[in-house]
Amino acid sequence: MTAQPTRITIDPITRLEGHGKIEIFLNEEGDVANTYFQVPELRGFEQFCVGRQAEDLPVIMNRICGV
Amino acid sequence: MTAKPKLSMYWAASCGGCEIALVNINEKILDVDAAFDFMFCPCLLDTKYKDIEALPDGDILITLFNGAIRTSENEHMARLLRKKSKLLIAFGSCAAEGCIPGLANLTNKRDILKTCYLDNPSIDNPSGETPKPETEMPEGKLCIPEFYGSVKTLAQTVDVDYFIPGCPPEPHQIWAVVETVLNILQTGAPLPPKGAVLGGGKSSVCEECERKKEDKKITGFRRTYEFVPDREQCLLEQGVVCMGIATRDGCGALCPKVNMPCTGCYGPPEGVLDQGAKMVAALGSIIDIGDLKGMKEDAIDKKIDEVISTIPDWAGTFYKYSLPGSIMKGRVA
Structure with missing residues (x-):
């Protein structure tokens, strides 16, 4: 009998906007012990919008998500 | 078969x-499906990274790569898809020039992490955690990509065959590129020269803009919230910083058509290396500070400063979409 996997990685999460990854850890019985949802992306809009012209923000912020 | x-x-x-722009070719997406095995697109299809890693090198005919290179995962995928693809196309402004995510090159990694994770009023983070590539959890190690110090374009990372400009590329331009590719596949016609910009014009947005253009003499700039511009006259002539003069045509002058200035998303026109420098050069030749006769150099400088100080954010205005791909690439001081 092959050993039960202890970790299942779903990478990337698909058919959504953005990047996501899920790691599922299994216990000895093969049940889910814990799951971690991870967002492996950051662009930093919160910071690089500082200093821009107010009227440019609708142009910039709609590039957070184009879906 | x-x-x-x-x-x-x-x-x-x-x-x-960019994915939505591709889908916005509407029912023609069926022609794309008929001609190609559209096999990887995380937005639309459930293919995993390991499926791509398992492909022989050069197995993919065309990869449309959008997005800038911000993290180690972005770079890894750029290298992986370069290896697996015969033709790698920088699709859209982010991949081609860095685009809006590239404005982050005006700041730095430390300040971005501080603002996003420590000072952010909507985040409760008492232990002051910021993302790091490896985190030990009781069940095992979790790995996320490294957040790089600056944003790069695709071509600054791997070899790129073609570029498709736009934020996003206009669907009719995407379809024109697809038709060109289909013709090449069916007739064996030669490929465009490597490095060519596809899906755009060779001139500037002014070429496609139907506004009346007369003498350009600007005594000061006006911001879009200050007034409603005349719908017939060139926006730049009305003192609005319209980037059309320094931007590649191809979109159909969409923004000036709805009385908003071009913000430059199609990147520099053919043969222009640096969009912001092109815009500054253009403004330099049309700013009118009146009769200079007998004026001292200091006084001339002061007058010019008065005019250009009516544009508060030069970098964000002239390089909104093109900073990482520009000569400066980012903040220099």
């Missing part, structure tokens, strides 16, 4: 608008 050539589309540091 021979297998259909493989087509893939990937997003790095992007918003997903």
Whole structure:
């Protein structure tokens, strides 16, 4: 009998906007012990919008998500 | 029957608008499906990274790569897809020039992490955690990509065959490129020269803009919230910073058509290296500070300063979409 996997990685999460990854850890019985949802992306809009012209923000912020 | 050539589309540091622009070719997407095995596109299809890693090198005919290179995962995927693809196309402004995510090059990694994770009023983070590539959890190690110090374009990372400009590329331009590719596949016509910009014009947005253009003499700039511009006259002549003069045509002058200035998303015109420098040069030749006769150099400088100080954010205005791909690439001081 092959050993039960202890970790299942779903990478990337698909058919959504953005990047996501899920790691599922299994216990000895093969049940889910814990799951971690991870967002492996950051662009930093919160910071690089500082200093821009107010009227440019609708142009910039709609590039957070184009879906 | 021979297998259909493989087509893939990937997003790095992007918003997903490029994928939606592709889908916005509407029912013609069926022609794309008929001609290609569209096999990888995280926004639309459930293919995993390991499926791409398992492909032989060069197995994908065309990859449309959108998004800038912001993290180690973005770079890894750029290298992987370069290896697996015969033709790698920088699709959209982020991949081609860095685009909006590239404005982050005006700041730095430390300040971005501080603002996003420590000072952010909507985040409860008492232990002051910021993302790091490896985190030990009771069940095992979790790994996320490294957040790089600056944003790069695709071509600053790997070899790129073609560029498709726009934020996002206009669907009719995407379709024109697809038609060109289909023609090449069916007739064996030669490929465009490597490095060519596809899906755009060779001139500037002014070429496509139907506004009346007369003498350009600007005594000061006006911001779009200050007044409603005349719908017939050139926006730049009315003192609005319209980037059309320093931007590649191809979109159909969409923004000036609705009385908003071009913000430059199609990047520099053919043969222009630096969009912001082109715009500054253009403004330099049309700013009118009146009769200079007998004026001292200091007084002339002061007058010019008065005019250009009516544009508060030069970098964000002239390099909104092109900072990482520009000569400066980012903040220099």
